[in-house]
Amino acid sequence: MMKAIQRFGGALFTPAMLFAFAGVVVGLGTLFTTEAIMGPIAAADTTWTKAWTVVLDGGWTVFNQLPLLFAVALPIGLAKRQAGRCCLEAFVSYLTFNYFVSSMLSSWAPRLGVDFSASAGSAQGVATIAGIRTLDMGVAGALLVSGVVIVLHNRLFDTHLPEWLGVFSGSTFVYMVSFVAMLPLAGAVVLTWPKVQVGMHVFQQIILGAGSAGVGIFVFLERVLIPFGLHHLLYAPFYYDNVIVQGGIYAAWANALPRLAAAGQPLADLAPWASLTATGWSKLFGIPGIAAAFYATARPERRKRVLALLVPVTLTSILCGVTEPIEYTFLFVAPQLFVVHAALAACLSMAMNAFGVVGVFSGGLIEMSSLDFVPLAATHGQTYLVALAIGLCFSAVYFVVFRFLILRLDLRTPGRAGEGDVCLNTQDEYRDAHGMPRAQDGRRLGADGEKADVDREDAYALRLVELLGGAGNIEGITSCATRLRVDVRDPGRVAAGGAFVAAGARGAVCAGRAVQVIVGLNVTQVAERVERALGLDG
Incomplete structure (x- = not known):
């Protein structure tokens, strides 16, 4: 269970990584189009304002389409294979779900207590997603639909159909089943979500009424959950x-x-x-x-x-x-x-x-x-x-x-323990000390007979695979902001944290079958090379 929660939390971070750049664009665009700050040059009818408005409207993309981004991004971290195809399946199924909800509300909104004539984005719980007028479920609806599709994809994508039905295999088959699943799901949502919205409004008032004490509790929990990789689950909603x-x-x-x-x-x-x-x-x-x-x-x-x-x-x-x-x-x-x-x-x-x-x-x-x-x-x-x-x-x-x-x-923080506590040994030094062959002498895992790259990054990825117990011990791999999140079959085959540091990582945490390797800000590139070493890049 912990492993699944950690993977889900890591997947939530994927679209959030786009906020850094989007925030810069929105911040600068707001600054340069605010007349109270910039003066007459930022008046509504000036060329300056019109030009920056174009840039600013583009900067709103991430913030305006958050549910859609989360629906597409979740499979990147949770699909066991063919994640790209699962992203497409989730995208289409999410649109289908919203069309179903929109049609149901068009017919029965008054009976459900929903003011479907209210403007989108208002407090009445109505939103427009990809041009579809629907219930405002925010990211929760996107995660719900995407989660259902991921489960179906992992179970059904490789289903073998008779040859004469081959055109319906793969992603088409997953979408067919998802299409059917979206109907009862949409029905359940239109019956229950308006009541959830009322409860959320009450919760908002409680949190805001807690003042500084509520802020302190929230921040404390966010920090202490970091070692377990669960902090995304706390702050994302x-x-x-x-x-x-x-x-x-x-x-x-x-x-x-x-x-x-x-x-x-x-x-x-x-x-x-x-x-x-x-x-x-x-x-x-x-x-x-x-x-x-x-x-x-x-x-x-x-x-x-x-x-x-x-x-x-x-x-x-x-x-x-x-x-x-x-x-x-x-x-x-x-x-x-x-x-x-x-x-x-x-x-x-x-x-x-x-x-x-x-x-x-x-x-x-x-x-x-x-x-x-x-x-x-x-x-x-x-x-x-x-x-x-x-x-x-x-x-x-x-x-x-x-x-x-x-x-x-007398804590053994950097510079206070043994002679080597503040230096990072190379992977070849570690191999030599343990009687193992150098990286360039081995073979790339997952590709029989193919020599490993002598490139330093590929050798580093190969070393991480070995420390995780080898290719046969790895069930799945995703990445977070700075960490590789790896599912292993046998935790006993995973090396100690010091071995990962010696190989060039910042450390590793093993919680049951869920292992987190702290790599750094280049984790996306490292994850790609590890997947290549495992033969998963195709």
Whole structure:
């Protein structure tokens, strides 16, 4: 069960990876088309505004089509084979489902308590998806339909039909069955979802009424779930769906940017629903404090090497909001520090919220700049100066607390353990030490008789496969922001975390048959090469 949940959580992150660029485009477009900031050049009828409106409308693609993106993206992580074809099946089935819902509501909406004449995107629960007027189920509907299609695809795609029915095999057969399945599913949805929407409205009021305490609890849970790969499941419904605000926090904030940029009222009053995206403050201010503590507590003769290790992962956290590289640096050797980190992150977010610092702050500096600092600095710059002061104070708190605990408990953080604790050995050095042949002497797994590439990246992928117990031990592989998520048959055949570090990875976590290998921001390329090594690239 844990393995399935982890894979599902990783699959949810796939479309979210597009937000970094889309946020930059929307942020800049909003800035350059807001007359209150740019002056007369940004008036409605100027060539400047018309040109930037074209760019801005394109930037809205990701935010305006979130359900469709999630419906297509889920099979990438969960389809066991022919994921591309499963994406097509999910896309068509999702459209079919919405056509069924639309037709049912056109006939029976009054009896179901749905105002189908209301404008799309309103509080009445109606939306337009790919030109289809339907119930506003947000991402939940897309995940439901896509999940059903994935199950059918994994079971039926390879079904052998008589030769004279061969034209209906493969994706056509899956869609035929999905088409039939969508009818009762649509019927169940139109009967139950309006009641779910009422419950969600009540839940919204409870969460928003919790104030800073609710923000702190949310951020703490998000951090402590990271080692298990389940944090996506916590924040995805809030950020991308209708749980807190119509359309999800990200889309609602992006839509509200022009209004926020022109308004002088506090952001906490204008958009209180955005408070739960405070998970990024610890990435911006907490991680540097942790890195400074690691450097200060390292042995003097090793500090240069520790600094070389910490600088890139700290910058990754600050700029991109990806914290796994440095968090896993101490998670393996001092897990108690991770709990402290989660608690401090919660306190930091609560302090920000208490001082009225509200906005989309879940990513790194690049995302925050595009969706907050750049477009809103002219009217809300004072709020961000307050955030800077609070953040720097917490950087100092992080440093003092971590330094005290490391020294008091004599924790083996980087630079404090054995001679090789801050260096990454090459894979060939590891092979030599264990009496194994060099990578270039082996054969590529999954392709009999074919020599392995001498290219460094391919050799690295081959080494990861070996550490995971070999090709025969791997059932499936997907990727997250920085991690490979691998399903293995026998956990006992998986090497220890130190072996993965020696091969060039940041570490590995094994929870039953679910293994997470922390690779870094190039995880997509590494996953592709691992699949090639397994013979899955065709």
